[in-house]
Amino acid sequence: MSTATKRMNKSDLKLIAVLERTGGFASAQELHQILRREGDGIGLTTVYRALQSLVDDKIVDLLRREDGEAIYRLCGDNHHHHLVCKSCGDTVEIEGGAIEKWAKTMAEEFGFREVGHTAEIFGICSKC
């Protein structure tokens, strides 16, 4: 059996730990700030490098915020979607069962692989 040697340096592990702890998505800048706040003097460059390497190894997912900023999350995290109020900003986390199925079906139909998706709902909440 060939061993898929994972080289995982200290920084990689740190980033994984933070991502586990925070859950969900975070940008490189945010992750860097969190680590700094916790007393870790890790450099921004290293954060970017570690994230890049984790993405290459398919350990974290890379998506984009609406403004184009890269955001990362641990692969395999059960993700959820959001229902956001355009007026007060209140947000509800919702399951996306139907979406997951839809994305998968569509991707298959058109022969896409390594598929991901984004989906958000926005409107005016009952309080507004």
Next chain:
Amino acid sequence: MSTATKRMNKSDLKLIAVLERTGGFASAQELHQILRREGDGIGLTTVYRALQSLVDDKIVDLLRREDGEAIYRLCGDNHHHHLVCKSCGDTVEIEGGAIEKWAKTMAEEFGFREVGHTAEIFGICSKC
């Protein structure tokens, strides 16, 4: 009959024309270069402004390249979603029947009104 007042200035029309002519997606920088090459001295600022306005008016779609750069494309009037190849950028317009239902259901369940949604699927296409 209510008048759907569309204010459409010269620059907006230029951008629409270029997008029609080129078809597919293009970034602001690319669109600017194309116009320049054709002898139009339009400024980059104006290109960004026009595109932003067209996006607001739902006349063009805004997506993201893999590197986060914004790309624009004329959008058909009927609401649809996209299946985008992360590698070559090829895009398939798809119907979102399941999504529409999901968004509506979720919104109702949580008492939201004036609801909209976004949903995109991305992956690697069969050619890549």
Next chain:
DNA sequence: CACAAAAATGGAAATGATTATCATTTTCAT
């Protein structure tokens, strides 16, 4: 342990897209 080679690190500068400013020009209604 000693020591050199390789890997990792991080500060500073460079890059590149997008946005903010602001003075000037064009459009428009009276």
Next chain:
DNA sequence: ATGAAAATGATAATCATTTCCATTTTTGTG
């Protein structure tokens, strides 16, 4: 014509991400 409002575009400012490069840490070997 004429003043107000909208549009324009050059320039500077932002801000995330990359590059560079010098320094530090880790690792393998005798």
